[in-house]
Amino acid sequence: MNRIFSFMSFLSVFLLLGACANENSGVRNDMVGAWVLEKIIFPTGYETVYPNDRGYTRCKIYDMDSTFYYAELLTVDSETMIVPLECERYTFINDVEDTLLVENGRFMRHFRLMNDSVYTVFNNLEQEIWVKTNSMTAGRMDEIRHAVKENIDSGEKNSMNFIFSTSEKRLMRMNQNMSVLVAVLLFVALLLVVYVRHVIKKSRLIKRELEHIEELNRLRPQPVTLAMRMVEREFFASEYYLAFRTCLERGEALKDSELDELEQQVKPVYPDFANRLYKLYNMSRHEYHVCLLLKVNIPPALIASALCREVSSISSTRSRLYVKVFGKKGGAKEWDAFISTL
Numbered sequence: 001m002n003r004i005f006s007f008m009s010f011l012s013v014f015l016l017l018g019a020c021a022n023e024n025s026g027v028r029n030d031m032v033g034a035w036v037l038e039k040i041i042f043p044t045g046y047e048t049v050y051p052n053d054r055g056y057t058r059c060k061i062y063d064m065d066s067t068f069y070y071a072e073l074l075t076v077d078s079e080t081m082i083v084p085l086e087c088e089r090y091t092f093i094n095d096v097e098d099t100l101l102v103e104n105g106r107f108m109r110h111f112r113l114m115n116d117s118v119y120t121v122f123n124n125l126e127q128e129i130w131v132k133t134n135s136m137t138a139g140r141m142d143e144i145r146h147a148v149k150e151n152i153d154s155g156e157k158n159s160m161n162f163i164f165s166t167s168e169k170r171l172m173r174m175n176q177n178m179s180v181l182v183a184v185l186l187f188v189a190l191l192l193v194v195y196v197r198h199v200i201k202k203s204r205l206i207k208r209e210l211e212h213i214e215e216l217n218r219l220r221p222q223p224v225t226l227a228m229r230m231v232e233r234e235f236f237a238s239e240y241y242l243a244f245r246t247c248l249e250r251g252e253a254l255k256d257s258e259l260d261e262l263e264q265q266v267k268p269v270y271p272d273f274a275n276r277l278y279k280l281y282n283m284s285r286h287e288y289h290v291c292l293l294l295k296v297n298i299p300p301a302l303i304a305s306a307l308c309r310e311v312s313s314i315s316s317t318r319s320r321l322y323v324k325v326f327g328k329k330g331g332a333k334e335w336d337a338f339i340s341t342l
Helices: 003-026 138-153 166-219 222-236 239-249 256-266 271-278 287-297 298-304 311-326 333-341
Strands: 031-042 047-049 058-064 066-075 079-094 100-103 107-115 118-123 126-132
Touching: 003 100, 058 138, 066 138, 239 256, 239 298, 256 287, 271 287, 287 298, 287 311, 287 333, 298 311, 311 333
Parallel strands: none
Antiparallel strands: 031 047, 031 058, 031 126, 058 066, 066 079, 079 100, 100 107, 107 118, 118 126
C-alpha cells in the first residue's frame, strides 16, 4: 500500500508540474523574426564579438508556428554562404525566478529579453547575446529556411552544405545596376547641359556676327561701296570668269583644282567672304563651294552639274544652311539673298 500511495503521489506531482509548464509555455510574438549572434561572454570576462574577422556569425529564425531555423553565416568577398544546422521546435517555460528557452526539446537555457531587439541566454557558464536584425529581407529569410530544411530532409545532418545566398547577390546587383544607371543619367545630363550651353553660346556669337555684318553694310561709306562695285564689274567681265562660266554652261564638272583657283580669284573681290561664312557656321567643303558659286552668280542648276549633284540636293543644302545660321525655317532663295550681302 505504501508503495502504491508513493507512486500515486509522484504521478500527481508530475502531472501538476506538466500542467503548470503547459500553462506557461508557448511562443512570444516579440521573438518572431531573424536574430544573429552578436557576442559570447565567458566566465573570465573575455568576449568574442561576431561577425568575427573571418566574417562568421550564427543566425536563428523564430517563426510563429514554434519552429526555429538555425544556421551559420559566412561572408567572404561580399558573398554570403549559409551553413545549415538545425530545424527544430522551440518554446518558453516560465518558472518562479526566470524564463527558460527550450529548443529542440532537449536544451533548457535561461532566457532574458533585454529589450525588443536584444536577448541573452546562458549556455552552461557562457552568456550569448543575440540581436534582432531588421535588415534581413523576407527573401533572404526564406532562403535560409529552405537551405536548413533541405539539409535536414536530405538526412545529411553531419555534412556542411555551403549554399550561396542569392537574395543578397540580387540586391547587390540591383544596387550596382542602379548606381551605374544613376551615373549614366548624370553623365547624360551633364552632356546635355554642356551641349545646351554650347548651343546658346554659338547662337549668341552668330547673332553678334550677323549684326556686325548688317552694321558694316549700313555704315559703309559711299565711295567704298562704289569701289567695291567697280571691282565686281571688272571680275564678272574678266576673261577668267567668262571662260569659267562658259565651261559650266557646257555642263562640265569642276575639279578640285578649278574650285581652288576660283577661290583665289574671288579673294581680291570679296576678301572677307570665306572668313565671315566660317564664323557663322563650320560648314563642309561642299557647302562652302555651293556658297562660293552662288556668290559669283552661278544658278543652282549649273551648280548641281558642276558639283555632280542633283538640283534638289543643292536646294536642300541652301535651305539647311539658312536654318543652321539663322535658327529658323527658311528657303533656299532666302539663303541666296543673304549670300549676296556678304
